Amino acid sequence: MVLRTGRLTLRAPPAGDVDAIVDAVSDPVTRRWLPLPDPYGRDEALAFVAEKAPAVRASGAGLIRAIECDGDLAGMIDLKKTDWRHRATEIGYWAVPAARARGVMTEATVALSRWVLTGAAFERVVLRIAPGNEASIKVAERAGFAYEGVARNAGIVPSGRVDLAIYSLIPADLS
Template sequence: MSENVFPDIVLRTARLTLRAPHEDDVDAIVAAVADPLTQRWLPLPDPYEREHAVTFVAETAPTVRASGRGLIRAIECDGELAGLIDLKNTDWRHRTTEIGYWTTPAVRGRGVMTEATVALSRWALTEAAFERVIMRIAPGNTASIRVAERAGFTYEGVARNAGIIHAGRVDLAIYSLIPADLTT
């Protein structure tokens, strides 16, 4: 592994496989990102076309990893795409990174994203030796706040006017997980 590039890992939990997105995921990505709830909280293209997903899988995801900026993983549950999760805004010098994600409508409310967040954040803090993983969540996005809390992240406060969604600027609640949290 290059010093400042995440390895092309596959993580497995009891129900999930976190792996690189591939061409077979394209149609499921298009359908999931077109969902109104996904569009509400993420500033993704709207409409989200097939060519966006093709470019994301073939170019964006591999480039993000190769550049050291982050790591994008498809979440597979029962052989189906259940969402995407990524490490982003990675700062190798300070060993910090941020988790972002979206879930397909079919698996919402089943704990899939909490399980994926636990797997990826714990890996980042242990195997990748990071010192801090954060989540930045619009305060109205109660489902994502529940994921952060159930995954063991600590609420730190609000970064005012720090995010952008289709409706405009929003505050972002900041949650963090550090290595010491894993031993308590």
């Protein structure tokens, strides 16, 4: 499955993205919010694109897409914690430093959430965001997600446990 917007392509991450993935997840801002292996090198990135991404899709647990903008990797976006019975899923994402503050992640989040709600007939998409992650909060709001509240002590980032702000999008929000 490939999704396209006016300027983005959401596609499976190929081996050609490995170096860009390593560079992006080495960024201190990205590392602040994501519980990634430390260190994260080529072996981890290769396993991610060659094994994890295909396995997640094949199992039905989710979908991992690379975000391409102007021919370059701009970030990753995924569906995770996918519950087919209840038709609900969560979106997660990160952006390479050069793609930040350009609307790329909002555009990708809109595209993937609209596809899963309409094309895959899901009933609920959730974003779980550490309250201090202002950039992700802006993405949620600009993508039309509704704030629901805070799940206390529900997330893990490298510095420890954090609360998570819950945002959701349902089919009625698309009208």
